[in-house]
Amino acid sequence: MQKCIVTIFCIFVFGCTSVPKNKNPKVQVTLSDGQKIVGLLSTTELTLSSSLGELKFSTADAGELGLFGSENIEQSENKVRLWLRNGSEFVGLWQKPSINMLMELGGKKQQIQIPISKLKRMQFQSKEVWPTQAVFRILTHEGDDFFVDVTKTQMIFANEMGTFVPFLSEVSQLQKSDNNWRIYLQNGSVFIAKLQQEHLDLHLTMGPRRLAVPLTAIKMMNREELLKPSSQRMGQSMDSPSYQPTDDGLSIDEENSFFSNEMQKNAKDQSNFFQNN
Known part of the structure; x- marks a missing residue:
């Protein structure tokens, strides 16, 4: 049995962390060839087509978006993983051909279309909620x-x-x-x-x-049991010479930095969830 x-x-x-509602979010998009684009996303809502239905997300809840289980969009079969600020993750199809952004350049707002085929990671300027x-x-x-x-x-x-x-x-x-x-x-x-x-x-x-x-x-x-590290990050003291910032060149705790799921991912991996299942 x-x-x-x-x-x-x-x-x-x-815990509550306020994020401005109904404003185009500032994002950093990393492309597969190493380029990085920083600007405003042209939408305040994201839509994923998933096995749970068509799911809509406010960008105020979003932490970062990345490919699902692969290094390029074709191998991932257009599947992406949306990581929310509270550590929730959702997998689905990104059905639009591009990511549309606005950038202040030369005193004007420049429209930028990033082909989804070149996407590696999109990080929102937001904070974790634990x-x-x-x-x-x-x-x-x-x-x-x-x-x-x-x-x-x-x-x-x-x-x-x-x-x-x-x-x-x-x-x-x-x-x-x-x-x-x-x-x-x-x-x-x-x-x-x-x-x-x-x-x-x-x-x-x-x-x-x-x-x-x-x-x-x-x-x-x-x-x-999802616990936020207090004085240590990934088991390293932030004052230690071995402490390294994220691969974006920003500390997670730095004001106005772009979201990184590193701390939450580590906490989820080390929790008692898989031990109890």
Whole structure:
């Protein structure tokens, strides 16, 4: 009998970092040949076509955009990975042939079209948002890796005693065995019931505010201890001679620098998420 254990933490809260809304964001685009273009993106919304549907993202939530699993767009089959400021990642198709930007040059606004075929990385001028408590993380088979708002997300179970619709904040652990689930509640109750959903109706804190995700699409879901390094970065003291800035020549902590996912990626890789799945 195969068992799957899902542990859910009761509440999480992301720290708030204000980003101006409805303004064309400043970005740095690195091309495959080493060129870098800095200017304003001509849109305030990004759209990815993914296995979860057509997903729209406000650029105020965006951290950086890069190719998915390859060094060039053709090998990645036009798939890109959008990394949000809170560490959530979404994979999808970039369907436009170019990235359109504006640059102040010679006292005028210069329009620039960057072929998507030359894209390596696009970084937004934004700051990371770190959770202040544990989070609930979902990983899909397609490579999406995002955080769920447990204070709004509910699951529907039913047994001979009735139908139960707890918030994830009210559940401490789920244990699956065959077609039944053993549900452990924060109030000490434990009951066995069947999950009544083929799709989970998930509320998110960044990106699309709501997603309907098929259970078959979910590879892992569990409690996540995503901790921000305080005085060290990647295990190195920032005062140490061995400390290096990002490959953009900017420290992540530098004011007005372009976003880098390095710290969040390292924290996610070293968390207890994969150990508990």
